[in-house]
Amino acid sequence: MNTYSSFQKHLQNELADIKSAGLYKNERIITSPQGAEIRVSTGQEVLNFCANNYLGLSDSKELIEAAKQAMDSRGFGMSSVRFICGTQDLHKQLEAAIAKFFGTEDTILYAACFDANGGVFEPLLTDQDAIISDSLNHASIIDGVRLCKAVRYRYANADMADLEKQLQAAQEQRFRIIVTDGVFSMDGNVAPLDKIYELAQKYDAMIMVDESHSAGVVGKTGRGTTELFNLKGQVEIITGTLGKSFGGAIGGFTTGKKEIIDMLRQRSRPYLFSNSIPPSIAGAGIKMFEMMERSNELQDKLHSNTDYFVEKMKAAGFDIKPTQSSICAVMLYDAKLSQDMASKLLDEGIYVTGFYYPVVPKELARIRVQISAGHEKAHLDKCIAAFIKIGKELGVIK
Numbered sequence: 001m002n003t004y005s006s007f008q009k010h011l012q013n014e015l016a017d018i019k020s021a022g023l024y025k026n027e028r029i030i031t032s033p034q035g036a037e038i039r040v041s042t043g044q045e046v047l048n049f050c051a052n053n054y055l056g057l058s059d060s061k062e063l064i065e066a067a068k069q070a071m072d073s074r075g076f077g078m079s080s081v082r083f084i085c086g087t088q089d090l091h092k093q094l095e096a097a098i099a100k101f102f103g104t105e106d107t108i109l110y111a112a113c114f115d116a117n118g119g120v121f122e123p124l125l126t127d128q129d130a131i132i133s134d135s136l137n138h139a140s141i142i143d144g145v146r147l148c149k150a151v152r153y154r155y156a157n158a159d160m161a162d163l164e165k166q167l168q169a170a171q172e173q174r175f176r177i178i179v180t181d182g183v184f185s186m187d188g189n190v191a192p193l194d195k196i197y198e199l200a201q202k203y204d205a206m207i208m209v210d211e212s213h214s215a216g217v218v219g220k221t222g223r224g225t226t227e228l229f230n231l232k233g234q235v236e237i238i239t240g241t242l243g244k245s246f247g248g249a250i251g252g253f254t255t256g257k258k259e260i261i262d263m264l265r266q267r268s269r270p271y272l273f274s275n276s277i278p279p280s281i282a283g284a285g286i287k288m289f290e291m292m293e294r295s296n297e298l299q300d301k302l303h304s305n306t307d308y309f310v311e312k313m314k315a316a317g318f319d320i321k322p323t324q325s326s327i328c329a330v331m332l333y334d335a336k337l338s339q340d341m342a343s344k345l346l347d348e349g350i351y352v353t354g355f356y357y358p359v360v361p362k363e364l365a366r367i368r369v370q371i372s373a374g375h376e377k378a379h380l381d382k383c384i385a386a387f388i389k390i391g392k393e394l395g396v397i398k
C-alpha cells in the first residue's frame with residue numbers, strides 16, 4: 001500500500017464515523033437568488049428561514065446595480081494585496097463608511113470576518129498580555145487567539161461573575177482584552193456589554209466585540225451592541241462581516257481605535273498576505289452603508305417581524321429562548337426530534353435547520369429560525385402555521 005492508500009482508508013473510516021454519528025454535512029443546492037422565497041435543486045419552492053440575510057439585502061436591486069457599476073468603472077479583480085497595488089478609492093471609501101456607521105476612528109477591510117478575527121490578536125498582543133474570551137465565541141475568534149502568544153482566559157457564556165474572576169486572575173499581565181461575540185448565534189442572546197464595560201473599567205481591560213450577527217440587527221438603528229448599550233466609540237475593537245446583514249456577499253472588517261487599525265495595516269497577516277476584496281464588493285458595500293444612513297426602514301421592519309414571530313410562536317405554546325436579536329431558537333431538547341421536525345417543515349415549504357450536539361449542548365437540541373426584513377407578513381404566517389401543524393403532529397405543542 002502506498003501512503004495515499006493508507007491515508008485514504010483512514011479518511012474513509014473517519015468519514016464513515018461522521019456519517020454514523022449523524023453529523024455529515026450535506027449541501028442543499030439553491031437555484032434561485034438568495035431571498036425569502038428560494039428554489040432548491042429538486043424544484044421545490046420554499047420560504048427561507050435559515051439565512052443570515054437579516055436585512056433582506058442579498059438580492060437587493062440597488063446593491064446589484066452598485067456592484068455592476070463598480071465592476072464597469074473599476075474592473076473585476078485587484079490581483080494584489082492591499083499594500084502592493086490592491087487599494088482603490090472604493091476600498092478607502094468603504095472603510096470610511098464603516099467607521100462612520102459604527103462611530104469609530106478607522107477601519108481595515110479583510111476578505112472575510114474569519115480573517116479579521118484570525119488577524120487581530122497576534123499583531124497587537126504578546127506573551128506579556130491577556131485575552132479573556134467568552135466560551136461561546138465564534139470559531140474564528142478561537143483560531144485567532146490560538147495564533148497569538150498572549151495568556152488565555154475563558155469565561156462561561158455571558159457570565160459576569162466568571163468574567164470578573166478571570167479578570168482578577170489576569171491582573172499580572174501587561175494589557176488585557178475582553179473578547180465577545182455581540183450576538184451568540186445559537187441562542188440569539190446579546191452579550192451584556194454594559195456589564196462587560198463596567199468590569200473592563202474596574203480591571204483596566206480593553207474590549208473587542210464581534211458584531212457579525214448583531215450589526216444591522218441590534219440597536220434601534222442596527223449599529224450593534226454598542227448602540228444598544230449606549231457605548232458607541234467606547235470599545236477599542238469591533239469586528240464584523242459584510243456576509244450577513246450587509247448584503248451577504250463577502251468581506252470582513254475590523255474597526256476601532258486609530259492606532260490599532262494602523263498597527264493591523266502594518267502587521268496583520270490576512271491583510272498583508274491575502275487578496276483585496278474586488279471592486280464590485282467594495283462598490284456595493286459603499287452603497288449599502290449609504291442606504292443605512294438614508295433610512296431605518298429595514299431595521300424597523302426586521303424588529304417588528306421578529307417581535308411578531310416570537311409573540312405568535314410563544315402564544316402557540318413553543319418554548320423560545322429569550323432573544324434580543326433576530327435569531328429565534330425553538331427549543332426541542334431532543335436531537336432526533338429536531339431533525340424530524342426540520343424535515344417535516346421542509347415538506348411544508350419552510351426551510352429551517354435543526355441543531356443538536358455537538359453544535360449545541362447535549363439535551364438542548366433546537367430549531368433555529370432566522371427572521372429577515374425580507375420576510376413579509378404572509379411568509380411569517382405561513383411559517384408559524386407550519387410550525388403549529390408539525391408541532392402538534394410531533395407532540396411538541398398541544
Ligand SMILES: Cc1ncc(COP(=O)(O)O)c(C=O)c1O
Pocket residue numbers: 111112113114115117138140181185210212213240241242243250251252
Ligand atoms: C460571530 C461570527 N464571527 C465571524 C464570522 C465569520 O464571518 P465571515 O463569513 O465574514 O468569515 C461569523 C460567520 O459565521 C460569525 O458568526
